[in-house]
Amino acid sequence: MAYYKKRSNGKWMYTVSLGIDSLTKKQKQKTKSGFATKKEAMAAARIVEAEVENGAFINETKMTFEAFTDDWINTYSQNAKISSVRARNKEMKHFISVWGPYPLKKITKQMYQKKILELSQKYSRNYLVGIHACGRMIFNYAVELNLIKTNPTESVQLPKYQPKIEDIENQKEDIKFLEKEELARFLRFTASDGLEMDSLIFTTLSYTGLRIGELLALKWSDFDEYKGSLRVTKTLYNPRNNITEYVLLPPKTSGSVRTIRIDEQLVKMLKRHEVKQKEIKLKKGQNYTDNQFIFARNDGHPQLRKVVEIRLKRILKKAKITKNITPHSFRHTHTSLLIEAGVGVKEIQQRLGHTDVNTTINIYAHMTANMEEKASHQFSKLMKDLL
Template structure:
């Protein structure tokens, strides 16, 4: 294989170099299949000729073994921009997820933006993760950033743009919790059945438009608030008492007229939920009231079949999720309940009450549209553990009664 070694940029006229120029090599690596011309590999920066010779020996070995890879000159920033549409198209990703990925890429850019992918080392990447921790970013935030960066580098590896993935052995540092912190930690937040009854009664008596029906459905079905807002009348089967979940609502700017309806979070999220007769009756009552408004407003009503449609300004457009959150906080305050609870807390409440009623975890997951969710499991295990204690107590009481 043809090639030669030299001191790059050496201006010494003497046989022995005294200017400190680094060693380099130029070596043939085959024929370009498109042009038919010879391809050459040039590399410099070696302190000694021996180092350059060893690098050439490694290169020749890789060429002979068929493992040689010409790493890309692309920067992290350039490839991240290329990766995003590839990721989006391959996984049918929701707009909200793309928004999150962009945010996470933005957190990595200050460290690697103008660095070539091939030059980013494992140490550099781990140092970046550690620095993000020092900046005060939470564990979950740093895990998300690491997840996104790992996908980017793995795609580069898959496309033969780099030889090594610098994220391969990286880890997200976590602070060790003290016994006191572990003891003070609260589990998932949800309402006990008495609290839920009080909350729904408060919504019935003091709720604003849509409030009672919205929170009744959230509590009695466990659906996500985005799924609630996206509901249309065609999703309700009044005869068989079911609600079909086929879409979810996306509107990051909370602009009522700029909403999007997207496919559910996961394939398992597409589901049909059997509901209580009381929920069906509340829906029927709401439909009658809504029909009167549509009849009165005529063409001024944006009639796209939404159940939870605005009745003042932007008539007919679906209500925004922020509106549901704000309304819930107001009702919790009136009821004297924990104001930090959210509409998602009603999903956890639904889980806890199903568990208390003896419904299996598998049935609950199916109803919620989950394939796997640790929080749901935590709620379930917490409630069923209490039920096991009750069973043990009843057995002990039975045995004591025999004495």
């Protein structure tokens, strides 16, 4: 039964019983004021009573948006990768900056859609998709906990992206790789002008198609000199490029766990490196942190990705290669060489650790198109010379 009262300001309020709290054993109540007449208060109270009777009543939280997201990210982090948690933290800050102190229950679909439209003017489509996915997870969780009645992200549409013609015309290819002759020149310079481990690092990347995180996470137990293979079971996560603050995580996908066969030349390079590393361990003694990393610094900690990137630019400059090559480009370079060698899509998928064959097919199609274009240019040049 509901109770009604006229307040000193002339407005009416209602109080509805919600039953006994199972934990505190005390009476729970829902009170709301601000009604101009008793009749309005009674109509609103009847809706609440009907919801309570049907088991559909939700006593929406007074918690602020920022306080709730703190709880949500703590729960989310229990079953997510560190890299995913870091991404979600970054994405949800776009909402906290606007709604932080605002009550969670007060955020409407109109407010959410407006914010998404604003963000679409600042960020790429891919990043916007990530922000929206984060928003949906936050509000879905609030609905699951019965803290809000409706999800403001429900049915919200992302703005349709319309690229400008000049952007399409000026768009550069996403997939960068070295041609066979360029790779040969690059590796010659790593051998003659490279710093410590440069030759081994870039040869391994070129000959295996490993991701840089997979390479830096390799331990000597992953290397089988007799079978001539490397076992990929983990990846190194170190976003701050801190010597000691790294984490070993499972690979990117389930298909990324794999064994890669390597050629005799790389096996010999790894064996020579192992001997040299043991000499460093003896020399450093207790100053060497031995975690059995293959690509370890002289203190035993795994090499930093930033160092690899800096050294890559140094050698590219010496080799007079002007392409914007990154450590990941060697993965595409390896793919292009496999295609040129006649290796099939399925075998490439397994070697690169792609769970989704479409990923391999997309790269395969891009590389093949590039080779066809190159062949066309070479043919045109030949005919021009003849004529």
